Amino acid sequence: MNIRALIVDDEPLARQRLRDLLADESGIEVVGECGDGGSAVVAIEAQAPDLVFLDVQMPELDGFEVIESVGADRMPATLFVTAHDRHALKAFEVHAIDYLLKPFDRKRFHEALERARIWVGRSHEIPARMASLLQDVQDSRPPLERILVRSGDHHLLLKTTDIQWIEAEDNYVRLHVEGTSYLVRQTMGRMLERLDPARFKRIHRSSIVNLDCVKELRPWFHGDYLVLLSDGTKLTMPRTYREQIVHLK
Amino acid sequence: MKGPVFAPLERVFTPPSIPETLAGPSIGRVGTKRRFWWTFALAWAVGVVYFTSQDFAYLPLQRPHWRHLLALNSIQVTVWAVLVLPALAFLRRWPLDGPGRLKRWAAFAPLTLFLVTFGIWGAFVISLGSEGKPPFSGADYLARFGRFLTLYFHFYFLTFLSVLFAYHANLWRHRFRDRALLASQLETKLFQAQNQALRMQLQPHFLFNTLHSIATLMHTDVESADRMVTRLGDLLRLSLERSGEQEISLGQELAFLGAYLEIEHIRFKDRLRIAIEVPEPLKNALLPTFILQPLVENALKHGFSKRSQGGTVAIRARAEGNSLRLEVEDDGDGPPLRHEEGVGLRSVQDRLHLLYGGLARFSFDRLPGRGTLASMTLPLRLAHQPADGSA
Numbered sequence: 001m002n003i004r005a006l007i008v009d010d011e012p013l014a015r016q017r018l019r020d021l022l023a024d025e026s027g028i029e030v031v032g033e034c035g036d037g038g039s040a041v042v043a044i045e046a047q048a049p050d051l052v053f054l055d056v057q058m059p060e061l062d063g064f065e066v067i068e069s070v071g072a073d074r075m076p077a078t079l080f081v082t083a084h085d086r087h088a089l090k091a092f093e094v095h096a097i098d099y100l101l102k103p104f105d106r107k108r109f110h111e112a113l114e115r116a117r118i119w120v121g122r123s124h125e126i127p128a129r130m131a132s133l134l135q136d137v138q139d140s141r142p143p144l145e146r147i148l149v150r151s152g153d154h155h156l157l158l159k160t161t162d163i164q165w166i167e168a169e170d171n172y173v174r175l176h177v178e179g180t181s182y183l184v185r186q187t188m189g190r191m192l193e194r195l196d197p198a199r200f201k202r203i204h205r206s207s208i209v210n211l212d213c214v215k216e217l218r219p220w221f222h223g224d225y226l227v228l229l230s231d232g233t234k235l236t237m238p239r240t241y242r243e244q245i246v247h248l249k
Numbered sequence: 250m251k252g253p254v255f256a257p258l259e260r261v262f263t264p265p266s267i268p269e270t271l272a273g274p275s276i277g278r279v280g281t282k283r284r285f286w287w288t289f290a291l292a293w294a295v296g297v298v299y300f301t302s303q304d305f306a307y308l309p310l311q312r313p314h315w316r317h318l319l320a321l322n323s324i325q326v327t328v329w330a331v332l333v334l335p336a337l338a339f340l341r342r343w344p345l346d347g348p349g350r351l352k353r354w355a356a357f358a359p360l361t362l363f364l365v366t367f368g369i370w371g372a373f374v375i376s377l378g379s380e381g382k383p384p385f386s387g388a389d390y391l392a393r394f395g396r397f398l399t400l401y402f403h404f405y406f407l408t409f410l411s412v413l414f415a416y417h418a419n420l421w422r423h424r425f426r427d428r429a430l431l432a433s434q435l436e437t438k439l440f441q442a443q444n445q446a447l448r449m450q451l452q453p454h455f456l457f458n459t460l461h462s463i464a465t466l467m468h469t470d471v472e473s474a475d476r477m478v479t480r481l482g483d484l485l486r487l488s489l490e491r492s493g494e495q496e497i498s499l500g501q502e503l504a505f506l507g508a509y510l511e512i513e514h515i516r517f518k519d520r521l522r523i524a525i526e527v528p529e530p531l532k533n534a535l536l537p538t539f540i541l542q543p544l545v546e547n548a549l550k551h552g553f554s555k556r557s558q559g560g561t562v563a564i565r566a567r568a569e570g571n572s573l574r575l576e577v578e579d580d581g582d583g584p585p586l587r588h589e590e591g592v593g594l595r596s597v598q599d600r601l602h603l604l605y606g607g608l609a610r611f612s613f614d615r616l617p618g619r620g621t622l623a624s625m626t627l628p629l630r631l632a633h634q635p636a637d638g639s640a
Contacts, residue, residue, distance in 0.1 A: 011458065012518050017465035057454065083461065084453035102461035 002029040003120055006047065008040040008066070009055035009081065014102065018053055018081075021109045028113075037061025038157050041069045041148050049076055050120045053100075056082040060146050060157060064088075064137055068194070069148040071185055072130035077119040079112060087140035095133045143196035149175065149182035158182070160195060164213040164229060168206035179231070203227055203237040289330070292412070296326040321375065328371040329405075332364045333412055340417050344424075361413070365406045366398070372405075373397045431603060438600045439495055442539040462516050477515050483508040495604065498632045499566060499573075500532035506545055506564065513549060520559030521549075527566040533631045534566070534573050537600050541577060543593040544623040548579035560620075572608075573629040580620040594623075601625060 005028050009015045015033050022028050031047050034040040037058050044052060044066070052075075056063040063082075067075055080099040082088060092099045098119070100112050119126065146157050158177060167174040167181075168188045175182045184191075192202055202208045209227060216228040223239035300322045305315065339360060343353045373394050459481055466474035487505045503525065514521050541564065548562045565576040594613055601609040609627040616622060 011462065011516055012520075013462040013465045013516060014458070016469070017461065020465070020468060083457035102457050103464045104461075105464070 002027055003051050003117065004029055004031045004047070004049045005051045005053065006031055006040070006043055006049040007033045007053045008037070008043075008058070008063075009053070010035055010058045011055075014055065014081070021106060024106075025110070025113060027117075037063070037066045037069075038148055038155060040066050042155050044070050044076065045074075050123075051077045051079065051116055053079050053081055056080055056085050056088050061148060064134060064141065065144065065146075065148075067130055067134060068186075072134055073127040075126055075130050077116055077123060077126060078130070079116045087137055091133055091136045094136065095129055097129060097133060138193060144194045147175070147184065149184055151182060156182070161199070161210070161212070163200075164210055164231060165233065165235065166191060166200075166208040176233070203235060203241050207235050209235065293326055293330050296329070297322050300326065324375055325372055328375075329368050329409070332368045332371075333409065336361060336364055336409075336413050337416055340413060340420065344420055345417060346421075361406075361409065365402065365409050368409070369398055369401050369405055370394065372401065435495060435600070435603050438596060438603060439538060441596055442537070442542075442600065458516065459512055466515075473515050477512055480508045480512050484512070494538050496535045497538045498532060499527060499534045499536055499575075502536060502539070502541055503527065503532070503564070505539075506541060509542075510545070510562070517559070522559070522561040524561060524563040525565075526563065528568075530631075531566045531568060531573065534568075535630045535632055536573065536575065536627065537604055540597055540600060540625070541575065543597060544577040547593070547623070548577050548581075548621065568629055569626065571629055572626045574624065574626045576622060576624040578620060578622045597625070601627060 005022065007015050007018050007022075007030060009018070012035070015035070019030060019033070022030055028051075031049055032043050034043050038061055040052075040054070041061070043049075054063045054066065058066075061069065063080060067078070078097075080088070080092060080097065081102065082099060083102040089099070089101075091097075098112055098115050100109065104112075144160050146159055147163075149156050149158050158175065162177050164176045164178070166188070167176065169183065171185065171187070172183045173186050173188060173191050175184060188202070188206065188208065192200065192208055195208070199211055200208050201211060203225075209229065213229045213231070214227060215230045217237075218226040218228065220226045220236065223242070225237040225239075225242065227235040227237050229235070297319070301315070301318050304318045304322065336357075339357060343349075343356075345353050345357060376397070459477065463474050463477050463481075466477065484505070487508065507525070510521075510523050514523060545562065545564065560579055560581045563576070563578045565578070567574050598611045601611050605627050609625065611623075611625045613623045614621065
């Protein structure tokens with residue numbers, strides 16, 4: 001059975017390069033091409049390819065954010081393609097993850113592809129590796145600027161600055177944006193780590209607020225606070241979280 | 250692409266290392282106001298003591314009353330001190346060197362003659378008062394003053410001029426020091442800009458992606474591969490060759506940016522649109538070397554790279570009276586600037602300020618949903634010969 005491959009790169013010429021080289025390889029079928037991270041997430045979920053050629057630097061959602069959006073546990077075998085990214089390369093080495101450095105020739109491409117074929121057959125090992133890779137590259141990456149959310153049957157690319165507040169819901173978080181909200185499969189802790197710490201503060205075990213949307217802090221019972229958002233939402237902030245926000249006064 | 254036409258940069262126009270706009274009066278400040286007045290008061294006191302001692306030595310046998318002499322000389326020196334002030338102000342505003350010095354001398358000479366004559370008249374009036382003589386007729390008054398004037402004019406004129414020239418020399422000293430400082434600051438900023446420009450081409454991400462694109466094109470579109478290799482060569486050569494110049498012509502700057510933009514254009518095919526709107530005569534206008542480069546890089550990064558559907562980067566120039574206005578605009582909706590990009594913009598502003606003082610303006614506006622507009626105005630000066638890049 002053919003390996004079903006997806007090509008993700010923002011440069012048309014780089015996609016063409018992969019397509020040309022793959023045409024000469026046997027047992028591989030290209031099921032799609034994506035020019036940005038958002039459509040890559042959709043394609044991975046919709047087409048469930050066996051192998052993804054994933055460019056690391058891309059507009060809007062980069063390669064790592066694609067994995068975050070899809071979920072490390074749902075990622076197929078991935079061959080990273082990058083021109084240069086010192087932090088990423090180091091992480092790839094540490095986690096023995098295959099990557100291709102641009103520019104590459106037929107020989108290097110072929111070798112990398114052979115290794116990737118092995119991973120396609122061992123897909124159950126992928127989630128743990130992806131999760132540890134993400135954990136590793138996190139510190140060196142800037143905060144999330146955009147996040148991919150599902151709304152009914154389509155996807156939206158949300159600017160993180162538009163999020164007013166975030167609420168925990170079991171294994172999900174609910175992002176509240178201008179009168180509507182979106183569920184994202186993510187934990188509160190992990191979400192907080194990926195957001196701009198100057199803008200987003202955790203005020204409760206189960207809520208994070210965007211400081212730009214906070215209108216008023218009102219003392220409440222027992223030293224707790226009531227946090228009033230500009231859209232009228234009222235949240236409570238236990239005194240144990242007071243340090244998060246008290247310096248703003 | 251209706252991009253710029255590229256021409257090799259063989260002859261490099263060399264502008265003066267520091268433009269003449271620097272010679273303005275704002276540079277030659279003599280310390281602070283406070284320091285000036287302290288020096289002035291000290292000079293006054295020295296003058297009083299000096300002239301009193303002269304009188305004392307001149308009239309030893311008559312044993313004049315020393316308090317009387319001191320009071321008389323205080324008044325005299327005060328009159329001179331007041332008269333020297335307008336001359337000092339003149340020198341401060343219009344130093345006797347630099348462009349237009351003939352006109353300045355022409356105004357300075359009569360001013361000085363008038364002040365000295367006026368001062369001697371003051372001394373004359375004081376001497377009359379001190380002698381306690383009764384008033385006399387107009388003709389007699391004039392004749393006496395004429396004698397007084399011929400007696401004292403040469404001495405006072407020389408003294409007066411010495412004070413003025415001492416002040417002028419001090420102005421020079423300070424201006425020289427300020428300019429040396431300014432020149433070294435400018436050098437640092439230019440060096441930073443060069444570094445940044447070099448980094449743009451040698452940015453590993455840019456370089457490797459370009460090479461990768463070339464590898465792809467070689468199999469399918471040899472013509473484009475050819476163009477890309479050539480432009481990459483141009484870019485590296487231009488940034489290596491262009492060392493040490495504070496200013497270059499707009500045509501040269503565009504040749505450099507054009508090579509960069511053309512590579513990006515081939516890489517991203519139809520997604521990148523480039524609009525260069527520069528009237529032909531303005532390609533001779535001078536601007537600080539590499540000043541547009543960080544702005545174009547920002548426009549690409551924010552207006553374009555972050556948008557998968559592509560965008561337009563526009564570079565515009567126009568003359569507004571005696572000023573040159575330059576704009577770099579994109580139509581994207583990128584994220585806010587990161588810290589190091591803000592630093593790049595600030596360095597643009599710093600260089601403009603150092604080179605042109607208050608004559609240059611810089612602004613950077615993010616128009617929500619409509620991209621970014623970076624614009625600057627600077628004094629419009631043309632290179633004396635047509636620059637090569639403007640072909």
